[in-house]
Amino acid sequence: xxxxxxxxxxxxxxxxxxxxxxxxxxxxxxxxxxxxxxxxxxxxxxxxxxxxxxxxxxxxxxxxxxxxxxxxxxxxxxxxxxxxxxxxxxxxxxxxxxxxxxxxxxxxxxxxxxxxxxxxxxxxxxxxxxxxxxxxxxxxxxxxxxxxxxxxxxxxxxxxxxxxxxxxxxxxxxxxxxxxxxxxxxxxxxxxxxxxxxxxxxxxxxxxxxxxxxxxxxxxxxxxxxxxxxxxxxxxxxxxxxxxxxxxxxxxxxxxxxxxxxxxxxxxxxxxxxxxxxxxxxxxxxxxxxxxxxxxxxxxxxxxxxxxxxxxxxxxxxxxxxxxxxxxxxxxxxxxxxxxxxxxxxxxxxxxxxxxxxxxxxxxxxxxxxxxxxxxxxxxxxxxxxxxxxxxxxxxxxxxxxxxxxxxxxxxxxxxxxxxxxxxxxxxxxxxxxxxxxxxxxxxxxxxxxxxxxxxxxxxxxxxxxxxxxxxxxxxxxxxxxxxxxxxxxxxxxxxxxxxxxxxxxxxxxxxxxxxxxxxxxxxxxxxxxxxxxxxxxxxxxxxxxxxxxxxxxxxxxxxxxxxxxxxxxxxxxxxxxxxxxxxxxxxxxxxxxxxxxxxxxxxxxxxxxxxxxxxxxxxxxxxxx
Numbered sequence: 001x002x003x004x005x006x007x008x009x010x011x012x013x014x015x016x017x018x019x020x021x022x023x024x025x026x027x028x029x030x031x032x033x034x035x036x037x038x039x040x041x042x043x044x045x046x047x048x049x050x051x052x053x054x055x056x057x058x059x060x061x062x063x064x065x066x067x068x069x070x071x072x073x074x075x076x077x078x079x080x081x082x083x084x085x086x087x088x089x090x091x092x093x094x095x096x097x098x099x100x101x102x103x104x105x106x107x108x109x110x111x112x113x114x115x116x117x118x119x120x121x122x123x124x125x126x127x128x129x130x131x132x133x134x135x136x137x138x139x140x141x142x143x144x145x146x147x148x149x150x151x152x153x154x155x156x157x158x159x160x161x162x163x164x165x166x167x168x169x170x171x172x173x174x175x176x177x178x179x180x181x182x183x184x185x186x187x188x189x190x191x192x193x194x195x196x197x198x199x200x201x202x203x204x205x206x207x208x209x210x211x212x213x214x215x216x217x218x219x220x221x222x223x224x225x226x227x228x229x230x231x232x233x234x235x236x237x238x239x240x241x242x243x244x245x246x247x248x249x250x251x252x253x254x255x256x257x258x259x260x261x262x263x264x265x266x267x268x269x270x271x272x273x274x275x276x277x278x279x280x281x282x283x284x285x286x287x288x289x290x291x292x293x294x295x296x297x298x299x300x301x302x303x304x305x306x307x308x309x310x311x312x313x314x315x316x317x318x319x320x321x322x323x324x325x326x327x328x329x330x331x332x333x334x335x336x337x338x339x340x341x342x343x344x345x346x347x348x349x350x351x352x353x354x355x356x357x358x359x360x361x362x363x364x365x366x367x368x369x370x371x372x373x374x375x376x377x378x379x380x381x382x383x384x385x386x387x388x389x390x391x392x393x394x395x396x397x398x399x400x401x402x403x404x405x406x407x408x409x410x411x412x413x414x415x416x417x418x419x420x421x422x423x424x425x426x427x428x429x430x431x432x433x434x435x436x437x438x439x440x441x442x443x444x445x446x447x448x449x450x451x452x453x454x455x456x457x458x459x460x461x462x463x464x465x466x467x468x469x470x471x472x473x474x475x476x477x478x479x480x481x482x483x484x485x486x487x488x489x490x491x492x493x494x495x496x497x498x499x500x501x502x503x504x505x506x507x508x509x510x511x512x513x514x515x516x517x518x519x520x521x522x523x524x525x526x527x528x529x530x531x532x533x534x535x536x537x538x539x540x541x542x543x544x545x546x547x548x549x550x551x552x553x554x555x556x557x558x559x560x561x562x563x564x565x566x567x568x569x570x571x572x573x574x575x576x577x578x579x580x581x582x583x584x585x586x587x588x589x590x591x592x593x594x595x596x597x598x599x600x601x602x603x604x605x606x607x608x609x610x611x612x613x614x615x616x617x618x619x620x621x622x623x624x625x626x
Contacts, residue, residue: 019470026237
């Protein structure tokens with residue numbers, strides 16, 4: 001039987017493998033579970049070693065694919081030096097070679113594409129990367145860069161598994177828990193453009209916990225108990241994510257419920273690399289060497305590699321730092337210094353993980369009226385202050401779960417986690433993990449609560465990919481599933497009817513269209529509520545999200561709210577087809593909401609009688625909806 005016929009036969013019988021993809025800011029990975037060979041919580045699983053260029057013309061396999069893309073000059077490399085085993089002659093470099101080459105020529109390096117993909121202030125389909133590259137350098141979009149990483153992983157799988165086509169498998173792609181619906185949709189679009197079957201999206205902190213469950217097998221139940229509140233702290237290359245998962249009991253069995261996620265915080269390893277680069281730049285300046293912007297970018301990449309080595313291996317010797325020259329004497333003109341473990345620990349520990357109290361909150365400063373366009377990094381670099389704010393905001397996260405409310409004292413100022421799971425490459429440093437756990441336990445001790453225990457055994461490099469693959473297995477009936485649904489309640493703005501008043505806009509109500517925890521694949525129709533939909537002319541829809549209003553149901557209308565309760569998302573502009581009506585007509589409709597299997601929100605306006613339907617999706621692309 002030919003390979004194509006075998007793949008077709010496998011597809012007809014259902015997927016053989018559940019594949020998990022960690023599309024990370026600094027690294028990507030692929031893991032798998034053999035569905036047919038796995039039984040319940042016992043799985044046959046593995047991680048794909050990914051072929052990639054490490055030097056021009058040199059291909060090696062590694063478990064991690066650095067999420068970097070290098071766009072070489074047309075005459076920079078000889079013919080065939082970018083060729084890959086699956087026949088790709090090469091137009092650019094993805095992975096280790098891209099990272100190495102980009103350290104010397106950062107103007108041709110695409111990095112942090114995932115962070116750009118979720119940035120609503122830029123055209124994510126526009127050719128904007130590498131950021132700040134000169135005009136002579138070709139650029140690509142954040143969407144295209146993400147697609148390239150996903151294509152590479154698919155091709156690597158197909159080369160290694162000719163009898164189990166990637167397109168015929170069950171595929172889960174991970175995203176930060178705080179990704180808004182637009183970023184989720186763009187991730188799905190990138191996957192489809194890369195030749196993926198319809199992917200399922202999974203939040204990274206949940207994937208990390210699924211990996212912990214898989215690693216523990218049936219023994220995980222001995223490490224947690226009903227009433228536990230598990231805190232997942234995920235600090236990766238580009239983002240910091242916090243999630244809370246409650247352990248409940250139903251019919252004698254343990255159940256896991258994801259009850260809260262944090263806001264989207266662009267704070268992670270990228271910030272730390274930049275902080276180290278500025279510290280090294282100050283040392284060079286003291287020696288009489290001033291760096292330009294191009295050299296500072298190269299220095300940042302060099303500091304990233306040094307940081308990873310020094311944090312992962314306590315006691316490692318000082319790492320050499322080479323800053324390339326822009327002149328003709330590329331080697332002779334390079335600046336050389338070093339970065340020590342003491343420097344890295346002091347700067348990152350005190351700058352990013354200070355020992356603050358539970359009442360601490362992220363600090364803000366007055367911003368300049370003009371600023372360069374770039375990623376909207378967090379103003380405050382202290383992860384511990386962001387964590388304190390998250391726990392304080394989620395004080396009532398488990399109040400409605402049976403058996404939890406009485407566990408929290410009336411004087412508590414924040415929700416009290418009982419166990420912590422770390423994820424993300426930053427916590428490969430024992431120093432940073434210990435400081436974070438110690439700070440949390442100081443907060444708990446101050447309120448008379450027991451210390452949180454550490455859930456050990458996580459693979460900080462591969463946990464997200466492993467957990468995503470295990471989740472695919474769980475969705476097919478194996479293992480234990482974390483219940484959660486949407487991480488936010490979603491609202492649409494409804495304009496009130498009132499006479500025109502100079503200088504005064506009509507008041508808005510916020511109408512809940514999807515409550516907190518609405519399950520993937522479910523639908524909801526607003527009960528007995530009819531609204532007017534304006535068709536045939538340009539309009540905009542305003543949307544809001546809340547991570548704290550868990551009591552609202554479909555159809556709840558809010559007349560007023562605080563900034564802590566609802567956060568406004570970017571409006572969607574649309575010109576809905578009139579369907580035979582006049583431009584500007586208002587059509588009586590009812591709203592119908594659906595959360596797709598990928599976890600994205602779709603809202604459909606159904607005309608009275610159901611003859612016409614208009615779909616409004618959270619794609620935030622400024623295009624006419626379907």
